[in-house]
Amino acid sequence: MILPAALALAVWAAEPAAWPPVPPGFSRPDSPLFSTLAKPEPPTEDLLAAGARWSNAAQAGRILPVARDSTFKIAVIGDAEPGRFSWERIFSPGKDAFARQLASIQSGAAKVVVQLGDFVSRGTVDNYRAHVRFLDERVRVPLLTVQGNHDRSRPNGSGDKSLYRAVFGPGDSYADVGGWRLVLVDTADRRLRPEQLAWLETALSGAERSLIFMHVPPAFLKGRIVAEEFQDMGADPEGYHPFEAFFEEGSREFGELASRHRVARVYVAHIHAFGHARHLGVPYVLSGGGGSPLYPLPPGWPARFAHYIDAELSPSGVRETVRKLDGSSFELNP
Numbered sequence: 001m002i003l004p005a006a007l008a009l010a011v012w013a014a015e016p017a018a019w020p021p022v023p024p025g026f027s028r029p030d031s032p033l034f035s036t037l038a039k040p041e042p043p044t045e046d047l048l049a050a051g052a053r054w055s056n057a058a059q060a061g062r063i064l065p066v067a068r069d070s071t072f073k074i075a076v077i078g079d080a081e082p083g084r085f086s087w088e089r090i091f092s093p094g095k096d097a098f099a100r101q102l103a104s105i106q107s108g109a110a111k112v113v114v115q116l117g118d119f120v121s122r123g124t125v126d127n128y129r130a131h132v133r134f135l136d137e138r139v140r141v142p143l144l145t146v147q148g149n150h151d152r153s154r155p156n157g158s159g160d161k162s163l164y165r166a167v168f169g170p171g172d173s174y175a176d177v178g179g180w181r182l183v184l185v186d187t188a189d190r191r192l193r194p195e196q197l198a199w200l201e202t203a204l205s206g207a208e209r210s211l212i213f214m215h216v217p218p219a220f221l222k223g224r225i226v227a228e229e230f231q232d233m234g235a236d237p238e239g240y241h242p243f244e245a246f247f248e249e250g251s252r253e254f255g256e257l258a259s260r261h262r263v264a265r266v267y268v269a270h271i272h273a274f275g276h277a278r279h280l281g282v283p284y285v286l287s288g289g290g291g292s293p294l295y296p297l298p299p300g301w302p303a304r305f306a307h308y309i310d311a312e313l314s315p316s317g318v319r320e321t322v323r324k325l326d327g328s329s330f331e332l333n334p
């Protein structure tokens with residue numbers, strides 16, 4: 001009797017995969033043993049060297065010049081991590097979905113692609129090495145990235161960001177392309193700190209036209225992300241409130257700041273789905289379908305499919321085409 005009980009306890013402690021599935025964004029508390037074992041790993045020499053190639057600053061320097069008032073394209077792609085546990089991979093849109101979508105982006109006219117975070121299932125040296133190898137082998141278009149919660153040493157709770165910093169650089173930065181400022185913001189800790197908001201204020205003050213990219217969406221979007229292109233989708237009047245799918249701290253201030261600066265779009269991810277919303281006049285686009293598992297979601301949640309977004313930027317604004325992995329596409333009017 002004691003042995004099976006001890007075995008069950010050991011399984012629970014060591015393997016959160018034994019727990020029931022939870023939708024993305026729900027907090028699955030890490031087991032005590034996992035928390036003990038998941039120690040942050042310091043960056044290795046090869047990862048530090050990769051920063052010279054793949055930091056956002058290095059990649060921004062590769063973007064070909066764009067005339068100030070011209071029209072050009074960028075691409076946006078969301079969560080790509082394959083899932084930490086085997087049961088999660090049941091919902092995968094295909095093992096190579098991220099690679100196929102990146103190949104599609106690179107066959108188009110995008111000047112730069114922005115990946116919205118969660119590119120590894122957990123921030124370990126091995127996972128970062130594999131991702132850097134993938135980038136070295138497959139990616140030719142300039143790539144900017146924001147940090148996702150999975151890209152830290154632990155996906156939930158607090159997590160160390162040393163590996164991300166080594167390869168991709170600071171969490172908050174921007175790149176100017178043509179007359180547009182692409183602003184990358186780190187919400188991987190499920191918050192926006194006052195100093196980040198102050199930095200954003202300055203970054204946006206100097207921009208004529210701007211887009212913001214972040215991983216975890218702000219809390220005011222709870223229950224308001226719709227996908228009316230799909231008949232069975234619509235906002236749940238009660239709203240959905242999965243714990244930790246959104247960030248609370250700094251959310252209200254962020255919404256007001258984005259509105260005051262008339263930000264043209266805010267792209268968010270973390271929820272493995274597609275949808276959009278407006279808040280204080282600013283359009284928000286959820287694009288979490290870069291290749292990660294498409295977990296079942298309750299009715300009223302945004303639509304689930306692997307996709308990326310082609311965004312055409314011109315002095316008159318943004319025009320988006322959502323390109324699905326199955327080859328179909330549709331125009332977006334958020």
Ligand SMILES: [Fe+2]
Nearest residue numbers: 118148149270
């Ligand atoms: Fe995430």
